[in-house]
Amino acid sequence: DKKQPEAASYRYRFEVPESWGERRIELVFDGVMTDAEVRLNGELAGPSHQGGFYRFRFDVTELMEVPGPNLLEVEVREASADRSVNRAERDADYWVFGGIFRPVWLEAFPAESIREVAIDARADGGLVTEVQLDGIAATRRLLAQVLDDRGEPVGEPFSATAEPGAARTRLETSLSSVRPWTAETPHLYRLAVCLEPLPTVDNRPGDSAESCGLGEILTDRLHQISERFGFRTVELRPGEGFFINGKKVLLKGINRHSFWPSSGRTTSPGISRQDVRLMKEMNLNAVRLSHYPPDSHFLDTADEIGLYVLDELAGWKDAYDTEVGRPLVESMVRRDRNHPSIIAWNNGNEGGWNEELDAVFTAHDPQGRPVLHPRSEEPFSGLNTWHYRSY
Numbered sequence: 001d002k003k004q005p006e007a008a009s010y011r012y013r014f015e016v017p018e019s020w021g022e023r024r025i026e027l028v029f030d031g032v033m034t035d036a037e038v039r040l041n042g043e044l045a046g047p048s049h050q051g052g053f054y055r056f057r058f059d060v061t062e063l064m065e066v067p068g069p070n071l072l073e074v075e076v077r078e079a080s081a082d083r084s085v086n087r088a089e090r091d092a093d094y095w096v097f098g099g100i101f102r103p104v105w106l107e108a109f110p111a112e113s114i115r116e117v118a119i120d121a122r123a124d125g126g127l128v129t130e131v132q133l134d135g136i137a138a139t140r141r142l143l144a145q146v147l148d149d150r151g152e153p154v155g156e157p158f159s160a161t162a163e164p165g166a167a168r169t170r171l172e173t174s175l176s177s178v179r180p181w182t183a184e185t186p187h188l189y190r191l192a193v194c195l196e197p198l199p200t201v202d203n204r205p206g207d208s209a210e211s212c213g214l215g216e217i218l219t220d221r222l223h224q225i226s227e228r229f230g231f232r233t234v235e236l237r238p239g240e241g242f243f244i245n246g247k248k249v250l251l252k253g254i255n256r257h258s259f260w261p262s263s264g265r266t267t268s269p270g271i272s273r274q275d276v277r278l279m280k281e282m283n284l285n286a287v288r289l290s291h292y293p294p295d296s297h298f299l300d301t302a303d304e305i306g307l308y309v310l311d312e313l314a315g316w317k318d319a320y321d322t323e324v325g326r327p328l329v330e331s332m333v334r335r336d337r338n339h340p341s342i343i344a345w346n347n348g349n350e351g352g353w354n355e356e357l358d359a360v361f362t363a364h365d366p367q368g369r370p371v372l373h374p375r376s377e378e379p380f381s382g383l384n385t386w387h388y389r390s391y
Helices: 019-020 083-089 271-280 296-306 323-334 355-363
Strands: 009-016 024-029 036-038 055-058 070-077 104-109 114-119 127-134 139-146 153-162 166-174 189-197 223-229 235-238 240-243 253-255 286-288 308-312 340-346
Touching: 009 296, 019 340, 024 036, 024 139, 036 055, 036 127, 055 355, 083 323, 139 166, 166 189, 223 355, 235 308, 240 340, 296 308, 296 323
Parallel strands: 253 286, 286 308, 308 340
Antiparallel strands: 009 070, 024 055, 024 104, 036 070, 114 127, 127 166, 139 153, 139 189, 189 223, 235 240
């Protein structure tokens, strides 16, 4: 087919607060189908992005006029210039749309900041957090506090030190009497992490639980973020099945697409809540996200109401090539890895997997959840995923 793919052009004018003049600013897209060329004030924000269901971002600090005005321009090609992207995402037996279909926003970071956290919280109360940092200019302290669903501190605060130039550090603690997360008991917690100067005799913030919670940020604090999570342990025991917190579970589930009759692929938190409640009312406890990662608000709802989730990389009968697929897997796992509802990663479906991408899932998931090849003729990761079986 020599027909040129359809293209759409978007323009949006905006201003940002004058206080952002000392901050690093990033432009974030949550989902664009598919190849996207982004310009800010006439300048390219970065290389063209390929892949329709994955979050991507550009550092636009040097391109931004603060306070403004600013002009954002995006050109989107409905089909990709990469054949494997089209095979994985578009040559499929479901509705295929083009365009910007998920939110777009700006994030402003202080010069020294916490980029993200990757949480491994076990049912026994063990908690390990990998913290990614940026711009650390002097020896700093990272202080963390676990909070319950009412915002009350759980256990004592715990900390680690970051040296100048550090890109990451590790926080660890162990709590007693935590309430484990399951689909039937979806208990959630929040982890607050604060970046601050090392305490001195005259400067001792952070020594109490209240100093790194969800309240007012102290004036000498450099940056503070929080992330929701659940304490739970996932095991896939070959020949036995899935075990959650040491107890075997039978997955009774359904496949789910991100569609809505009046808005196509653009959905909302209300739609996600309606879908999850409907599944629970049908006595289901699991969902497979066919054939691509969903909106974040669907995973938030699965965490809150309680569903076991198989989060899936796009790939229906055909897979991404390794070069274009590697950053898409990384984006998917880094966005979704702290959701307790996710118990496994699907590397494509029905032959649509690339074995060279398996290690990318593992590299970015500190919980070590199993990577599956749905409808593989041979068991993989200790699980037989063959379906449409003839009896």
